[in-house]
Amino acid sequence: MRRVFILLLDSLGIGSSKDSKLFGDDGSDTLGHIAEKCFLGKANQGRSGVLRIPNLTKLGLAESAYQATNRFPLGLNRNLPIISSYAYASQVSSGKDTISGHWEISGVPILFDWYYFRNKFESVSTDLVNQIIFDSNISGIIGNCHASGTDVLDIYGETHILTNKPIFYTSSDSVLQIACHENFFGLQKLYELCLKVRKILNNKKYKVARVIARPFLGEKKGSFFRTNNRKDFSIKPIDDTVMVKLIRENLGTVISIGKVSDIFSNVGISYSIKSNGIINSFNKIIKEIKKAKNNTIIFANFVDFDSLWGHRRDVSGYAKGLELFDQNLPKILEIITDKDLLIITADHGCDPTWKGSDHTRENIPILLYQKNKKSVFLGHRKTFSDIAQTIASFFSLSKMNYGKSMVSNELTF
Template identity: 60%
Template sequence: MKRVFILVLDSLGIGYTKDSHLFYDEGSNTLNHIAEFCYKEKANFGRRGSLFIPNLTSLGLGLAAEAASGHFPLGLNKNTKIIANYGYASPISFGKDTISGHWEIAGVPVLYDWHYFKDKKYSFPNKILNEIVNINSLSGYLGNCHSSGTSIISDLGEDHIKTKKPIFYTSSDSVFQIACHEDYFGLDSLYSLCKVSRNIFNKSKYNVARVIARPFSGQNNKNYIRNSMNRKDFSVKPHDITVMKKLLIEKQGQVVGIGKISDIYNNYGITYSVKADGICDIFNKTINEIKIAPNNSIVFANFVDFDSLWGHRRNVAGYARDLEYFDYLLPKILSLIKDNDLLIITSDHGCDPTWIGFNHTRECIPILIYSNRKKNNYLGHSNTFSDIAQTLAYYFNLSDMKYGKNILF
């Protein structure tokens, strides 16, 4: 029986890439800077002392970080016995966003530019905005700027509730985000607005990667809460066949997307999706799917909180705390790995919580592969995240992917 379980620790970069200067990210290093802050006791909020992730360290995370950046993370135990295969990868996709990273992991690097809305104050073109307003019979809109989600909801939430005007905003990623109150605007109305907006962008000259529904609740700016469980990404379909789709076609296999995985791939190559929110919920639902996963299957989970709650908000202590919690839970999955199974722990980009601004950082990612039969090997430096997909193609005996190389067998 052949099964693969992929856990993406969203934004856990391990060192800036050679081309990071093009993104103004030279010097960024998500894991090492978190470890440094913890070691120097600058992250003693809800936790204390050096970063304590012994299970991830035993899988080779610290050594992968050292290989990628030249520095072993401060406070981690370098003498830990390694029980997995470990290495690191650089991206060849043009962007440092979620879709580019995930698609490249699946064997489909994004070798073209998305459209980015670079104007900070008046971000979106009037023609697009007018079309969205007219088709949806809106009285107008709020925002139309760069912002973090928590900030713009705090600033404009009360106006939104009074006027029912949706809040439009973006970031350095290729995204058109719409924030609306679940009760006063309605979740179904928000999803409908996003679908229409997605179709409008699809027909336009603007190659926008994602339209994102950002629902929130609460009565005023002191208690607004973004409801991550009901967030939904309306993405474009991958431009080429992913390793998941190959598994479905060539082996009649099964692919389960947990969290936002299905949205990232626009449900392409996904058998079914499991909604989950938060480290514990995503972890428990991943465990449930591992227990029932059949032959020729992939269970694919994204742990988004590292990125959305801590990386973008530049919260080192929160990031460290959730890394330690994930590490604490990890043995529950390790105990379920059978002889022919592969457990892959990786990331999609960086989001250094010590870095300037609130955007992603251009970084290398770890590739940790745990197997009961093949372990304790240094996998080296992968020149593309797609080495993961090519390795899976070999493992499942699929036709070759266009990009990447087999790094395990």
């Protein structure tokens, strides 16, 4: 019986890639800078003590970071035995966003340019706004600017409640985000609006990666908060992912946990499970592992690292999240079999010590764990798609169009 479990720590980059200067990210290092701040006692919110992630360290996370940066993360224990094969990978996709990272991991790199809303103060053009208003039967929009997802609520939240006009905002990523109050506007109405906007963008040939519904609650400035009912409306993958191949060629099953199904517009997903929070996600992953059958992929995204701590530049929160993940990791290591393949990776960086609030262009770790297999350093992978090609090899699927399998004389399944 062969099964693959992918745990994706959203934004856990391990050092800026060679092309990071093109993105203004040269010198960024999500894991390294978190470890450094903890080691030096300079993590925010009063955190003290080194970063404690012994299980991830034993799976090769720190060693993969060392290979990527030539710097071993400060405070991590280099004397722990490595029990997993590991590598680091650079990205070939044009963007440093969530879809570009996930799609490339699945074997479909983004080799075209996304559409970006470049104007920070009137992001969506007047013609496009008018089309959205006409097709969606709304009275207008507010915001329409580059903004932080939390700041925008304090700025426009009260006006939104008074006018019932949705808040549109953008960022440096290829995303159009729409924030509406769950009670005053309505959650389902927000989803329907986002779907209409997605269709308008598609029809007008705008290659915007995601339209994101951002529901919130609260009564006035200072009390607004985003809920867990976020939903992403993504472009469909432009080629067959490894998940599609598993379903088609092996009659396999692909289970999405977290926002993965949204990222792939539900293509190549057998069924999805909504999840928020690290412990909640672990509980749902464990439940699915226990009942998973042959030819199954469980693909889980731990979004909190990115949304709660990376973008908000919260070093202490990110560190605590990593430690909580690490503490729960043995629960999965204990129940998988020696026929299973556990993959731990990331999709981009979001260095909480970096300027601004955007993602950072970084290398990612690839940790490949099988019980009773020796540890092998698998080198520098030139594309995230090597993960998909390796999964294709594991399941004996036809080859992906991109990527090189990590299966070799040293690493066999």
